[in-house]
Structures are given as C-alpha cells and as structure tokens.
Amino acid sequence: MTTPPMPPMPPTGPPSGPGGYGAAARCAMLTGFFVLRRCGRPAAAHCPSCTRAVCPEHSGPDALCSECRGRLAEHAHDPSWTYGYRRTHYENSSSVYGSNTWYPDFDQHDRNAFEAGGGDYGSAPGGDDWAAASGDHTGGDEWDGSDTGGDWDSGGDGLVDS
Amino acid sequence: MFWRKQRKAWERLHPLHRQLAEEQRFSATLPAAEWAELATGLATHDQTITKRKWRLPPRAASVLVPVLRVLREDMEPGAPLGVTTDLRGAVVPDKGGELRGLQVRPPALAGSERFFTDPWLLVRAELRDGSVLELAVVDRVRQRRIRKKSRSGKIKHKVKEKPVRVVRATRRLPKGMAVARPAPPAPAWLAVTAQQKENGRTVLRATAKGPAHADHRVIELILTVTGELFRWTPPRRSAATPRRAR
Known part of the structure; x- marks a missing residue:
C-alpha cells in the first residue's frame, strides 16, 4: 500500500489564523476532550481531506489529520477514536440538554469561539449565581430504599410488604 | 499446542x-502517557491473546479503554x-x-435479601x-x-x-477559577452542585443514578456526567462567534 503524497505547504503568504497558510503556520488541531486547546505546534503538512495545517504528531501515515482519521474510527481501539467521538458526543449531548447551541460551540468548526492560540478556560460573566446551589449534592447517591418496588411488589411472589 | 507463542505474547504485556486478565x-x-500505552495493549488484546484463560472482561474494552483514551487527551503526558x-462483577461475596x-406469605416459604x-x-x-x-462508577445490586x-x-x-448504577464525577478547580451556571440547565436525572471551599477552590459535583444499562451505553453516561462539570467553566468567547449552520 502506497502512502498518498503529502500536500505541499505554501511557501509564503499572510497567516490567517492558527491554521492558516504561511511561513509560521501552526497546527490547527483542537486537542483534548473536555479541556479543549489548540495544538499550536509548527505545522508540517496539510490534511488532504480538510486542508488544515497539522503537525507531525497529528498527521497519520495516510496524511489525514487526527480528526479526519477519527471520523473513520468506529471503536476506541483506534488511537484517533477520541477525535471522532468528541464530535459525536457533543452533538448527542445537545439532545440531552435540549439545546442545539451549547455543545456544538466547542467543535473545531467554530474555532473562532476560542481565543487564537489559547483555548484556556477563563472567567465567565455572571459569576456567583451558582452560590444558591452550594452545599452537598442531593442527588440521592446513597441507597434510600425508595426504589425497592418494581416487579417484586406485584402479587404472586408471596412477599409481605414490611 | 503448548502455547509457546501465546506465552511469549503474554510476557510482553x-x-x-x-x-487485569488474571x-x-x-x-x-501512573503517568498519563503510560496509561496510553496500556490502553493500546488492552485494545489489541483479542488480536494477540487468544487463550481463553487470559481473556479480558468485556468492560475492559468497552469502558476502560475509552475512559483512558479520553482522559489522556486532557492530561499532560x-x-x-x-x-x-474491579471487573469481577457485582455479585461476589466480598462485595x-x-x-x-x-x-413472606404462601406460597413462598422463605425469602432473603442482600445488597x-x-x-x-x-x-x-x-x-x-x-x-x-475524580470519577466513580458504582453498581448497586439488590438480590x-x-x-x-x-x-x-x-x-x-x-x-x-435489580441493579442500579450511580455515576459520580467531582472536579476540583484551581484557585481563582470562576464558575457560572450554564444556560441550558442539566436534565433532572443529573444532579449538579457547586461548593465554594474556604481555600478559594470550587468543587463541582455531578451525580446520575439509574438502571444499569448495557456496557456500550456506560461510556456515554460517564462522558455526559463528566462533561456537565466542564459546562460550568466555559471558555472565553471572542467578540464575533459564527455559529455553524446545522
């Protein structure tokens, strides 16, 4: 099996962001699963599928970037699986929260949502409205016996409710 | 016949x-980078080890490997x-x-219960x-x-x-990191609290409790519960944020 040729890097040109073409092109891959950050290492090639600049670490033997390879990975056995599953997970979580605007913001296609070259977490406006929820959680993590019903409580088992 | 190749492969693990197999x-x-190597070994276990005695429990591939891979992405090497x-299952004597x-009443003669x-x-x-x-996945089984x-x-x-599964995630933030309640609230089955500690740190906890699903659903539940904690510390937004067309 032959490896497809790596797309050439444009020699010059004004950089247009972390993934832009230019002498100082940086890897545009978004790393992490929950703590998202741009890779930012010097780019060595461009992904033939999405044309983003990628560093050697995020470029596989088939020249595809980790994210494009992850999209093809079906199982966690593939090291690139997290890159593909991140998108699936965030898209599915929109249905969990009943909102289609929150988690998709974190995706790589909205790279402008993150500060250039950063991605570090910062302060958010509206700070302490969470304080009302302080204290230990009341999520019922101890066995409270409240759900000991089910099919056992239906007649015929010979059990006596105590 | 005598498992020489298998034994060599086994010794390289x-x-x-x-x-885990035994x-x-x-x-x-361990350092996160070493866990990544271990995850790779666990993921390819079935290709290298075929001896039944050394078979891995199913949750190793369906839950442990994905969790290791995801956490590795968010950690320094x-x-x-x-x-x-502990993948022996819930119904073992020491648990x-x-x-x-x-x-009981007739026709039952006797009954006993154990958790x-x-x-x-x-x-x-x-x-x-x-x-x-910190992440904990706990199964409670009433027998x-x-x-x-x-x-x-x-x-x-x-x-x-009757098995019940509790997934609990705790995130202790560094000093000074601000938190804000996210706009779409968490669903009712996912309890979240934020607690301000005296040392200036904030502790976020998320807990979900429900019936024990099949293992291929566990990883989704784990990541949803854990991901909730990261919604409370959103990244900074630039002035103009184009939305992706959906």
Whole structure:
C-alpha cells in the first residue's frame, strides 16, 4: 500500500489564523476532550481531506489529520477514536440538554469561539449565581430504599410488604 | 499446542494488563502517557491473546479503554492518573452486605435479601487546566432469594437481581477559577452542585443514578456526567462567534 503524497505547504503568504497558510503556520488541531486547546505546534503538512495545517504528531501515515482519521474510527481501539467521538458526543449531548447551541460551540468548526492560540478556560460573566446551589449534592447517591418496588411488589411472589 | 507463542505474547504485556486478565482487577497510579500505552495493549488484546484463560472482561474494552483514551487527551503526558477497577462483577461475596430475611406469605416459604455494592471504576486525574477530576462508577445490586412451594409440592428457588448504577464525577478547580451556571440547565436525572471551599477552590459535583444499562451505553453516561462539570467553566468567547449552520 502506497502512502498518498503529502500536500505541499505554501511557501509564503499572510497567516490567517492558527491554521492558516504561511511561513509560521501552526497546527490547527483542537486537542483534548473536555479541556479543549489548540495544538499550536509548527505545522508540517496539510490534511488532504480538510486542508488544515497539522503537525507531525497529528498527521497519520495516510496524511489525514487526527480528526479526519477519527471520523473513520468506529471503536476506541483506534488511537484517533477520541477525535471522532468528541464530535459525536457533543452533538448527542445537545439532545440531552435540549439545546442545539451549547455543545456544538466547542467543535473545531467554530474555532473562532476560542481565543487564537489559547483555548484556556477563563472567567465567565455572571459569576456567583451558582452560590444558591452550594452545599452537598442531593442527588440521592446513597441507597434510600425508595426504589425497592418494581416487579417484586406485584402479587404472586408471596412477599409481605414490611 | 503448548502455547509457546501465546506465552511469549503474554510476557510482553504490561504487568497491569496481565493482572487485569488474571484477577480482573487492578489499582495503580501512573503517568498519563503510560496509561496510553496500556490502553493500546488492552485494545489489541483479542488480536494477540487468544487463550481463553487470559481473556479480558468485556468492560475492559468497552469502558476502560475509552475512559483512558479520553482522559489522556486532557492530561499532560507526565501527569498522574490513578485508576482502580474491579471487573469481577457485582455479585461476589466480598462485595455483599448483610443478609436479611424477608417477610413472606404462601406460597413462598422463605425469602432473603442482600445488597451488593460494586465500585468497579474509580479514577483520579490531574487535568492540564489545573483541575482534578475524580470519577466513580458504582453498581448497586439488590438480590432477593425466594423459596416457594407449588401446589404439586415441588420446592422452587428463585433469585431476582435489580441493579442500579450511580455515576459520580467531582472536579476540583484551581484557585481563582470562576464558575457560572450554564444556560441550558442539566436534565433532572443529573444532579449538579457547586461548593465554594474556604481555600478559594470550587468543587463541582455531578451525580446520575439509574438502571444499569448495557456496557456500550456506560461510556456515554460517564462522558455526559463528566462533561456537565466542564459546562460550568466555559471558555472565553471572542467578540464575533459564527455559529455553524446545522
């Protein structure tokens, strides 16, 4: 099996962001699963599928970037699986929260949502409205016996409710 | 015939990998990069080891490997990652509580009940944003044994088990990191609290409790519960944020 040729890097040109073409092109891959950050290492090639600049670490033997390879990975056995599953997970979580605007913001296609070259977490406006929820959680993590019903409580088992 | 190749492959495995296959449990704290190597070994176990005696429990591939891969992405290579896993199942003697009798009426002759607590995955990870993530997946199983007598005089023993799964994630933020309640609230089945500590740190906790699903759904639940904690510390937004067309 032959490896497809790596797309050439444009020699010059004004950089247009972390993934832009230019002498100082940086890897545009978004790393992490929950703590998202741009890779930012010097780019060595461009992904033939999405044309983003990628560093050697995020470029596989088939020249595809980790994210494009992850999209093809079906199982966690593939090291690139997290890159593909991140998108699936965030898209599915929109249905969990009943909102289609929150988690998709974190995706790589909205790279402008993150500060250039950063991605570090910062302060958010509206700070302490969470304080009302302080204290230990009341999520019922101890066995409270409240759900000991089910099919056992239906007649015929010979059990006596105590 | 004599498993020479298998034995050689077995000896090349990571010690924790071998321990998981033999005892179905391990507990260790290693640098994140070493866990990544272990995850790769666990993921390819079925291709290298075919001997039945050394087969891995199913949750190793369906839950443990994805969790290791996801956490590795959010950690520096040298950051410590502690994992305690016990994949023997919930109904084993040392995980059981006290046996207590049940009041019964005919046709039941006797009944007993026992609860098993199985914390089969405990993780502690120091993430690259300075926060510490702790994750616990605990199965609780109620087992009831009933002895019945049918009209024909036969004695029958029946066993019923009702498993409940609790996924709990805790994130201890670094000092000074601000939190804000996210706009779309968490669903009712996902309880979240934020607690301000005296040392200036904030502790976020998320807990979900429900019936024990099949293992291929566990990883989704784990990531949803854990991901909720990261919604409370959103990234900074630039002035103009184009939305992706959906």
